[in-house]
Amino acid sequence: MVENPRAEWTNEDKNKANLDNVAKDILYKTMDKNMFSKIKTCSTAKDIWEKLTQLCEGNDQTKENKLAVAIQMFDNAKIKSGETMTEFDERFSNIICELIALGKIYTNREIALKVM
Incomplete structure (x- = not known):
């Protein structure tokens, strides 16, 4: 300036x-x-x-915390009782998008294994 x-x-x-x-x-x-x-x-x-x-x-600490939460959500992702596959797919895709935005990339194989 x-x-x-x-x-x-x-x-x-x-x-x-x-x-x-x-x-x-x-x-x-x-x-x-x-x-x-x-x-x-x-x-x-x-x-x-x-x-x-x-x-x-956020700062680096905030980003690390967000990443830890997103990884935990990925690890614990399961279809809920009464949830349709479409609803689960949308919820799971949002988790994947959040992880990508935070710099964590899973392979297609890892994602497919998690969904199965």
């Missing part, structure tokens, strides 16, 4: 400031009041993005 006094900005500084304002505007328009209240003190689009990433994804 531009650190010079505004009167000393070059055309490149003005362009960077304009791009930052456009990015902030886009980010502001995509969030609800609750999320906006958490980032309103951020001064640049980069600061907003980093804060949103931290809020939504």
